Amino acid sequence: MTSWLLRASCALLLGLASLATQAVPRFEDVRQAFAPSEALLLDRRGEPIERLRVDASVRRGDWVPLANVSPALRHALVLSEDRRFYEHSGVDWRAVGAAAWANLWNTRTRGASTLTMQLAGLIDDDWRHTTGGRSVTQKLGQALMATRLEQGWRKDQILEAYLNLVPFRGELVGIDALARTLFGKAPHGLDDVESAVAAAMVRAPNAPAAQVSRRACGVLRAMQVEATDCTALDLQATAALARRAWPAGDGIAPHVARRLLAGQPGGARITSTLDAGLQRLALQTLQQHVKELRGQHVEDGAVVVLDNASGEVLAWVGSTGDLSDAAQVDMAASRRQPGSTLKPFLYAEAIAEKRLTAASLLHDSPAHLQTASGLYIPQNYDRQFKGWVSVRTALASSLNVPAVRAGAMVTPEALTRQLDALGLNLREPGGYYGYSLALGSAEVTLADLTNAYRALANLGRVAPIAFTPGARPRATQALDAGAAFIVGDILSDPEARAATFGTDSLLATRFWSAVKTGTSKDMRDNWAVGFSRRYTVGVWVGNAGGAAMWDVSGTSGAAPVWAALMQQLHAHTPSRPPTPPPGVVRAAVRFGERLEAARSEWFLKDTQQPLFAIDTEAGGARPDWAGGLKDIKNATVPARITAPQDGVILALDPDIPPARQRLQLAAEAGGAPASSLRWWIGAREVGRGAQADWLPWPGRHVLQLRDAQGRVLDERRLEVRGALPKPGARPPA
Incomplete structure (x- = not known):
């Protein structure tokens, strides 16, 4: 006995020393440090539209104020875990005495750990229960910390923190995750049976369904719920414990959530530009239409x-x-x-x-x-x-x-x-x-x-x-x-x-x-x-x-x-035709016989003309825009380079004489005289007319087709690779 008292005294001294150097956190600090396992996506008006899990180690929902927790659950939890919760100051000395007496006679009891003591273990890892049980030091330290919590916190704060921090089953931590995952509802909606099942899971979070239902039945009887049917409760508990996901209706924008919430901490709330009403309408409209097309082998959109x-x-x-x-x-x-x-x-x-x-x-x-x-x-x-x-x-x-x-x-x-x-x-x-x-x-x-x-x-x-x-x-x-x-x-x-x-x-x-x-x-x-x-x-x-x-x-x-x-x-928003920008004009146009009806048409300035027709005098159907033009290419397009193609790469062969490696340049003159066309590469004119040839020079070049006044009509970019010229040599004409 003396040895036991000595060990207990030493453990008590160690616990007191530890607590003397450790400040008990405030309720506000604990609530502020709480981090849900999900980040939340909001629409443009702040409405939640999607959750994304960002912490794979646990599943925590939002912090739930005690007023938003079902009264039935609060009652069931106190009856199951700490019947004198509102009477003691952190340690239930009557329960401690009963536990000590039972241990003396090897009799099993519920134990003497109060909700406040359990909360101390949830807040501080030093006092947390482990698979090997708590040591004497941990038990005493937990009791002392519980006493200090009761001195600084109100009872409702202790119960609220406990409900949000306690592990319920598997990865589920806190009442919000439990209620939404196993029961598919918010914590305030839990009924007597669901509350009893939840309270029964606290003592053995991973117990089999049959064991949970037996304990829940005892909680229901303690709650004095009339007509307690333990057989039906067993079925309900088994069904609840089989569920493992948030309700599908919690999210309508999963792809945007992954885009915006990836890398965010748990509890982050990101406001998006999405409109929740329009997002729902778009999703529902798409799904309904795709359902109608299923017979035509369509499933995505x-x-x-x-x-x-x-x-x-x-x-x-x-x-x-x-x-x-x-x-x-x-x-x-x-x-x-x-x-x-x-x-x-x-x-x-x-x-x-x-x-x-x-x-x-x-x-x-x-x-x-x-x-x-x-x-x-x-x-x-x-x-x-x-x-x-x-x-x-x-x-x-x-x-x-x-x-x-x-x-x-x-x-x-x-x-x-x-x-x-x-x-x-x-x-x-x-x-x-x-x-x-x-x-x-x-x-x-x-x-x-x-x-x-x-x-x-x-x-x-x-x-x-x-x-x-x-x-x-x-x-x-x-x-x-x-x-x-x-x-x-x-x-x-x-x-x-x-x-x-x-x-x-x-x-x-x-x-x-x-x-x-x-x-x-x-x-x-x-x-x-x-x-x-x-x-x-x-x-x-x-x-x-x-x-x-x-x-x-x-x-x-x-x-x-x-x-x-x-x-x-546009149910309540008008949409009118846009105003034409500068440089756009409207003009009346006519078309040749049996083509299209006359109308008013929009043109870029200086491209308008009154008649678009087909001239067959040359022996074939050709459009005659104006002025008696006969050539379809000249009539339909302005002057343009037809060869070489843009981005072409030429390779010079040192074994072939340079004069035989000239590049053929070709253009369509459009409505302009072919003699007015000029070929330029960089700052040098290299040819005139609709066709010309140029002796390639290594490097990257911009080939331009210009008119007699020097205006650029078209251009191409090209690259010439091969033997470099001797130092000091000038590009060939």
Whole structure:
């Protein structure tokens, strides 16, 4: 006995010494240090819309004030763990005496540890219970700290901290994680049975379900709950302990949450630009429409909604959720072939270069184009050809062959530069795609494509999108404002798209809007992207795995979702046609017999003319724009370099005489006399006329085609590699 008293005295002295040097934390400090295992994503008005787990070691929810905890649970916990909680001052000496007497006679009891003592172990690791039990020093130190806690904290604060810090089962710590995970509800909603089950888990967090239910039944009887049915309670406890996830309804923006909350600490609350109501509508509309398309082998989709002025992301749906086999993949940020949705940028570039106008005539007829990989024969969607059509009709009706002809005028290299300037960031140079780039053979993301259409809405100004409020990236002019305006006007014209879509399609809204659909090769992707004065909406449907859809058209795939969201966005907000920018004029135009009806058309200044017709006097159908021009190339495009191609690399061979390695330069004169053309490389004129030859000089060069007044008509960049000239030698003429 003397030895035991000596050890106890020493342990007590050590505990007192430890506590003498250790300050008991304040309740406010403990609550402030509490870190949930999730970070929280808020919408633009502060509404929680998604949780993301950032701590994989435990699962903690939010700190729950005691007033928001079910009274039944508070009652059950006190009855189960510390019946004299409101009477003692940290240590229940009656329970200590009973435990000592039981130990003397080897009788099992509940133990003498109070809620306050347990809280001391939860706050300070030195006094925490371990698998080997607590030492005498730990027990005494825990008791002393509990006494000091009771001196500085109120009883309600002790109970509140305990409920938020106690481990319940497995990785679940705190009442918020327990209630939402095992019972699928907030802590204030726990009933008597659920409260008894929760209290029963405190003493043995990982006990089998049968043991938990037996203890819970005893707690219910102690609570004097009438008609306690322990058999039914066992079934309910078993079902609850099998659950392991937050309710699915807690999140509507998982992909944005991963984007913004990754790397954030637990408990972080990040405000996004998303609109919770619009996000829910976009998700529900997409899911409902994809359900309707399941019979046509469609299971995935994505939606992006942008504010035109700020670039803020108002809605971002990366997948169809449970409908998809790849719900974790963010399809709004995945690269897919955009099909005809690239055509507006092609025609905008052609108009900006003054190669075409909205009234220019293009021939919709079979075309055979020689490429490096073989013969390319573009087809229209309906495999029918409409003959001579205006650019307005060709774009609005999404005709493929005229687009390829326009792409040949612009060149794939120039189109690639334009698309990259708009933020589409193609992975390969223009030559890799060839003429098929005009029909969307490259891969882009829905987010980038939607933002590029936003640039059309903003008259050619492009800026990155924003996920957090207040971020206003600087905009740059990536596309001619007049060309962007004209293309937007074409995409808003229901009459111009009637040849393909009819006059009453989903694309025709009650307010001003501009829209384009697209379908990729083998019907693997379907798109609808368009804008009003205030918003830009992009929609994609398809299959994340790349499987083809069955019989999904431009207006049955993504367009219904686009139309529904646009209608909702403008339910109470008007959208009027934009004001034309400086440099754009409107003029009356007429067309040749049986072509198109006369109309008023938009032009870049100095490109307008009154008549667009076909002249057959030369023995073939050729467009006669004005002044009796007979040559289709001269009539439809200004002067341009046809050889060499942009970005060409030449290699000089030292074994071949220099005079036999001259590079042939060729150009189309357009409406200008061929004799007025001048070839320049750097600061030197190297030739005149529609054709010339140049002796290549090692280095990187800019080849320019100029008129007699020195104005640059076209240019190409090229590189010459090979033997270097002798020191001091001058470039050859």
